[in-house]
Amino acid sequence: AQKVTQAQTEISVVEKEDVTLDCVYETRDTTYYLFWYKQPPSGELVFLIRRNSFDEQNEISGRYSWNFQKSTSSFNFTITASQVVDSAVYFCALSEAVGYQKVTFGTGTKLQVIP
Amino acid sequence: SAVISQKPSRDICQRGTSLTIQCQVDSQVTMMFWYRQQPGQSLTLIATANQGSEATYESGFVIDKFPISRPNLTFSTLTVSNMSPEDSSIYLCSVELIFRDSMNTEAFFGQGTRLTVV
Numbered sequence: 001a002q003k004v005t006q007a008q009t010e011i012s013v014v015e016k017e018d019v020t021l022d023c024v025y026e027t028r029d030t031t032y033y034l035f036w037y038k039q040p041p042s043g044e045l046v047f048l049i050r051r052n053s054f055d056e057q058n059e060i061s062g063r064y065s066w067n068f069q070k071s072t073s074s075f076n077f078t079i080t081a082s083q084v085v086d087s088a089v090y091f092c093a094l095s096e097a098v099g100y101q102k103v104t105f106g107t108g109t110k111l112q113v114i115p
Numbered sequence: 116s117a118v119i120s121q122k123p124s125r126d127i128c129q130r131g132t133s134l135t136i137q138c139q140v141d142s143q144v145t146m147m148f149w150y151r152q153q154p155g156q157s158l159t160l161i162a163t164a165n166q167g168s169e170a171t172y173e174s175g176f177v178i179d180k181f182p183i184s185r186p187n188l189t190f191s192t193l194t195v196s197n198m199s200p201e202d203s204s205i206y207l208c209s210v211e212l213i214f215r216d217s218m219n220t221e222a223f224f225g226q227g228t229r230l231t232v233v
Contacts, residue, residue, distance in 0.1 A: 035222070043205055044226040045158075091157065095222065102148070103209070103222050105158040 002027045004094050004106035012112045013082050021077045021109045023092030029053075034068065034075045035093040035103065045091075051075065082113045117142050117212045121225035128198055128232050135194045136228045138208035143188035148209040149181070152227075158207065164191050198232045205229050 003026040013019045025034065036048040049059065051068050059066045063080045079086055092106040118141040128134050138147065149161040161181055162170040170183040184192045195202050205227045212221050 037224075043229055045207060045224040047221070047223065050221055102160060102163065103158075104160075107157045 002029075002032075002094050002096075002104040004092050004104055006090075006092055006106035006109050008109045009107070010110045010112070012114060015084060015113055015115050016081050018078060018080050019082050019111065019113075021079075021090050021092075021111065023075045023077065023106060025073050025075065025092070025094045027094060029096060033095045035091075035095070036066065036075075036077050037091045037093060037105075038088045039091065039108070040088040048077075048090075079111075082111075084113050084115050087111060087113045116221075117144070117210055117223040119208060119210060119223055119225035121208060121228050123228055124226065125229040126231070128230065130199055130232055132198055133194055133196045134198065134230060135192050136206055136208075136230075138191045138193070138225055140189045140210050142210075142212060144210040144212060145188070146211050147185065147191045148211075148222075149183065149191075149193045150207045150209060150224075152205040152207065154203065161193070161206075195230065198230075200232045203230055203232045 005024045008022055011019060032053045034051045038046040038048055049066055056068050056070055065078045067076045075092060089108045089110045091108045093103045095103045120139045122137045126134055147164045150158040151161050152158045160173050161176045162172040162183055164170045164183050164185040166185045166188050172178060180196055182194045193206060207227045208225045210223050212223060
């Protein structure tokens, strides 16, 4: 069975601070995908990143960066110099890489960036 | 990428009625997925819909309550039947897209249908 744990329920930071959202996962698969999605107050799910389990390179995209540590089954997400527009619920997710892409979501971390 | 359109985007419905949610994709896809997100909760998979076969339901979800149609490779509907206030949620459809040049896959989501049952 697959499981995704986001221990941080809510985080508040002041604008321009850096913030890291934690994600720990469990799977028996040797090949899998990890995702981060952003859900702003409007409700739609916005894709941020997908990482293959064989690719442990960290990734940076603008103010966003992701740290994938297979040894600790973690896929943490850092926002640098946070902005008010970053306020949203962020979901970490895991999917099988074989067969259909059923996605298992974490419970989400609500990030509030205070101006 | 894939563009997914869901209708309606939101609705307020009376207890005991049914609502059908439509999901249209701009690409042909093999599998479509329906998720439910209850208020303040994460997303839970309801069922997987293949074209030409009956949907496969996850534990806790049954066809009588959430009938699904998948008439072709670009369209699906989810019906929430005999609604109660507990069905108030965001319902999202999702597709798996395979990029044939790289054989990578990615999950795309519709914008969701926000349902309130009164």
